[in-house]
Amino acid sequence: xxxxxxxxxxIVLSSTLIISIYSTxxxxxxxxxxxxxxxxxxxxxxxxxxxxxxxxxxxSIHSDNFPHFDRVNKAANHYHKEMMLFLDxxxxxxxxxxxxxxxxxxxxxxKKSRMNDYLSEVAIIRNSLKYLDTLLFSLNKEAENDKFILxxxxxxxxxxxxxxxxxxxxxxxxxxxFNQCVHCTExxxxxxxxxxxxxxxxxxxxxxSHQARDAFFNAEHSDLLTTLFDELSLIYVKTxxxxxxxxxxxxxxxxxxxxxxxxxxxxxxxxYRTIDEHRAAGITDPLTGLYxxxxxxxxxxxxxxxxxxxxxxxxxxxxxxxxxxxxxxxxxxxxGDKLLQxxxxxxxxxxxxxxxxxxxxxxxxxxxxxxxxxxxxxxNVAENLLTKCNRKYExxxxxxxxxxxxxxxxxxEHAVTPDDLLKCADEAMYYSKNHGKDRVxxxxxxxx
Amino acid sequence: MIYLLLNTxxxxxxxxxxxxSCITFSCIAIEPIIPIVKNPSIDTEKFELGExxxxxxxxxxxxxxxxxSCHNLTAGGDDGLKTSINLSTNSPTVFNxxxxxxxxxxxxxxxxxxxxxxILNNPKVMNIDWAFTINALANDVVYTKLFKVxxxxxxxxxxxxxxxxxxxxxxxxxxxxxAFLLGDINAISASAKKGYEKFKDYxxxxxHQGANVGGNVFQKLGVINTFSGENGNYxxxxxxxxxxxxxxxxxxxxxxxxxxxLKGVIKLMAKYQLGQTLxxxxxxxxxxxxxxxxxxxx
Numbered sequence: 120x121x122x123x124x125x126x127x128x129x130i131v132l133s134s135t136l137i138i139s140i141y142s143t144x145x146x147x148x149x150x151x152x153x154x155x156x157x158x159x160x161x162x163x164x165x166x167x168x169x170x171x172x173x174x175x176x177x178x179s180i181h182s183d184n185f186p187h188f189d190r191v192n193k194a195a196n197h198y199h200k201e202m203m204l205f206l207d208x209x210x211x212x213x214x215x216x217x218x219x220x221x222x223x224x225x226x227x228x229x230k231k232s233r234m235n236d237y238l239s240e241v242a243i244i245r246n247s248l249k250y251l252d253t254l255l256f257s258l259n260k261e262a263e264n265d266k267f268i269l270x271x272x273x274x275x276x277x278x279x280x281x282x283x284x285x286x287x288x289x290x291x292x293x294x295x296x297f298n299q300c301v302h303c304t305e306x307x308x309x310x311x312x313x314x315x316x317x318x319x320x321x322x323x324x325x326x327x328s329h330q331a332r333d334a335f336f337n338a339e340h341s342d343l344l345t346t347l348f349d350e351l352s353l354i355y356v357k358t359x360x361x362x363x364x365x366x367x368x369x370x371x372x373x374x375x376x377x378x379x380x381x382x383x384x385x386x387x388x389x390x391y392r393t394i395d396e397h398r399a400a401g402i403t404d405p406l407t408g409l410y411x412x413x414x415x416x417x418x419x420x421x422x423x424x425x426x427x428x429x430x431x432x433x434x435x436x437x438x439x440x441x442x443x444x445x446x447x448x449x450x451x452x453x454x455g456d457k458l459l460q461x462x463x464x465x466x467x468x469x470x471x472x473x474x475x476x477x478x479x480x481x482x483x484x485x486x487x488x489x490x491x492x493x494x495x496x497x498x499n500v501a502e503n504l505l506t507k508c509n510r511k512y513e514x515x516x517x518x519x520x521x522x523x524x525x526x527x528x529x530x531x532e533h534a535v536t537p538d539d540l541l542k543c544a545d546e547a548m549y550y551s552k553n554h555g556k557d558r559v560x561x562x563x564x565x566x567x
Numbered sequence: 568m569i570y571l572l573l574n575t576x577x578x579x580x581x582x583x584x585x586x587x588s589c590i591t592f593s594c595i596a597i598e599p600i601i602p603i604v605k606n607p608s609i610d611t612e613k614f615e616l617g618e619x620x621x622x623x624x625x626x627x628x629x630x631x632x633x634x635x636s637c638h639n640l641t642a643g644g645d646d647g648l649k650t651s652i653n654l655s656t657n658s659p660t661v662f663n664x665x666x667x668x669x670x671x672x673x674x675x676x677x678x679x680x681x682x683x684x685x686i687l688n689n690p691k692v693m694n695i696d697w698a699f700t701i702n703a704l705a706n707d708v709v710y711t712k713l714f715k716v717x718x719x720x721x722x723x724x725x726x727x728x729x730x731x732x733x734x735x736x737x738x739x740x741x742x743x744x745x746a747f748l749l750g751d752i753n754a755i756s757a758s759a760k761k762g763y764e765k766f767k768d769y770x771x772x773x774x775h776q777g778a779n780v781g782g783n784v785f786q787k788l789g790v791i792n793t794f795s796g797e798n799g800n801y802x803x804x805x806x807x808x809x810x811x812x813x814x815x816x817x818x819x820x821x822x823x824x825x826x827x828x829l830k831g832v833i834k835l836m837a838k839y840q841l842g843q844t845l846x847x848x849x850x851x852x853x854x855x856x857x858x859x860x861x862x863x864x865x
Contacts, residue, residue: 183597184597185597185598185599185767185772185773185776186773186776187599187601187776187777188668188776188777188783188784189601189668189776189777189778189783192668192677192783193668196668196677196678199677235674235784235785236785238783238784238785239784239785239786239787239805241773242773242774242784242786242808243773243786243790244773245770245773246769246770246771246773246774246790246840246841247770248770249767249768249769249770249772249773250769250770250841250842250843252768253768253769313842316791316842317791317842320790320791
């Protein structure tokens with residue numbers, strides 16, 4: 120009874136375990152994929168490096184005699200491409216993260232337009248510088264003897280150097296400027312004015328370009344990239360921790376489930392085994408392993424029914440040992456028991472496959488010979504048994520001889536009930552015993 | 568000892584490499600214009616399919632306009648009109664268009680694909696009826712054959728756009744000046760060489776630089792002197808600096824096509840963008856230089 124309760128508990132336990140594993144799995148499948156987050160982080164690293172290249176190219180515009188806007192534009196395009204990829208990959212990441220990703224294109228567009236502003240300023244500065252350089256160079260050549268214009272030119276040259284320094288963010292000292300020409304011709308005054316105008320424009324442009332450059336290096340943009348990185352790392356760590364927890368949960372649950380199921384199986388097996396043993400103990404003879412009387416009484420009606428159904432006959436061979444008591448008395452009960460075991464082995468080996476043997480008493484056996492047409496067939500089987508079993512038995516050095524007295528009754532000729540059939544066989548056996556033993560007798564009305 | 572020796576050897580080699588790379592790189596970097604070269608491994612079939620589509624009227628809604636209508640491949644890649652039909656701006660050349668970093672006068676697009684899609688779908692320009700076009704091309708033996716060979720999937724919207732893009736991307740046509748930059752000193756005349764020097768000295772090259780001699784920076788007209796146009800109604804706004812490749816064959820000039828002659832526009836640019844009055848000789852020399860930028864068409 121306890122065992123049955125235990126099994127019930129185990130079944131309930133395993134089903135709850137299965138349900139809990141399923142629910143955990145469901146929770147797990149709803150989770151963010153960590154691979155997605157990882158890929159987003161990798162793409163962000165690429166985006167950051169593209170941004171760095173872009174910044175570098177913008178910084179190095181002044182490193183050539185002529186600025187090459189192709190390179191910085193190429194870097195900007197590359198950044199744009201990486202950004203689109205990043206937005207595409209990070210699309211699936213929920214949480215507050217999408218607020219930042221919507222900000223990114225806006226800031227990037229801003230950065231691009233600021234780059235274009237800066238490039239325009241740089242172009243103007245460059246053309247002013249080139250123009251002034253060419254103009255001052257040619258004027259210097261022309262006005263070799265003109266003291267006043269030379270003085271003005273020297274001042275203009277100084278102003279130009281100041282502007283170049285300012286372009287590199289270096290402030291030079293401001294001297295008394297000599298930006299007018301007192302004794303000049305009208306033509307010369309025109310040139311002087313043009314130069315002054317250009318110098319002024321150049322200075323203004325340099326200030327503007329500094330502003331545009333500062334605007335390009337927008338702290339908000341670089342901060343956003345850093346924030347994105349921090350956010351992503353945080354999301355990754357959180358999700359990964361969740362994954363790990365759930366993974367270990369599932370593992371534990373599964374382990375418990377497996378253990379429970381194995382225990383359950385073992386218990387079932389043991390239960391089956393015990394029941395089988397109990398059943399076997401009730402219908403077999405513990406000494407010889409043959410069926411007992413109970414089984415014979417149980418079986419006979421079934422044999423009858425099946426033989427009636429197929430119109431066949433079967434026969435009961437009632438076997439009694441002659442001289443078994445003598446063996447017991449001479450050699451002891453141990454030897455007697457061994458003799459019975461040996462005999463039952465011989466019996467088992469001598470009968471046909473379909474015949475069954477029962478030990479119904481101390482030295483009484485019954486063999487059911489099935490599927491025969493007449494009593495002679497049964498008699499043949501019985502005579503075969505006689506010859507086989509009458510040989511000497513060697514038991515612990517003792518040679519014993521026992522003979523068999525066999526009585527045969529035939530169903531349905533002699534009797535139609537189990538008890539009558541058994542009675543007939545018994546009577547036939549007594550006839551054999553009384554008429555010299557070691558013989559076979561088929562039941563006859565006379566024996567009654 | 569051995570380690571030190573090896574180290575110095577390696578260092579020397581690195582320095583040598585640096586030295587040579589600096590020379591080769593600075594040779595190009597010292598010039599404001601970068602030479603262009605044709606793509607050596609071009610898919611001829613795909614390129615020809617793109618050209619066929621480029622010239623096909625059936626790509627437009629009214630069936631009498633093609634890309635070719637405004638980008639005449641035999642006349643410098645533009646239409647020679649003041650402003651294109653139905654549009655308010657002058658048509659730029661299609662040659663070397665992929666070397667531009669910004670497309671169109673306003674520079675709204677920086678990639679060919681969205682720009683091409685815009686042009687095709689624009690009701691003022693192509694106004695394409697995709698269903699009709701795909702059907703018409705699918706019933707054309709020449710097209711079906713070509714599309715099958717190149718794409719497997721046959722005639723479709725994506726494939727048509729892809730072929731056109733491939734054509735545009737590979738329509739790289741170098742000029743005599745590229746040969747000059749690549750070392751052929753006699754490729755251009757002495758006058759053109761002088762013009763190039765002036766072009767650099769006066770600062771034109773500040774904006775007109777890079778592979779396409781422009782097309783990668785924005786600028787307004789009237790940097791030094793305010794420009795208000797010949798009629799005084801020129802609306803100055805920040806526009807993309809146009810490429811100067813094929814400038815000699817793509818008259819008229821400016822975004823509204825208001826200037827007819829190249830010499831006129833050279834003078835105009837010098838005055839308003841540089842604050843400079845050029846002599847006639849200088850104008851002629853720069854004019855000669857600009858003529859060397861015309862693509863060589865075989």
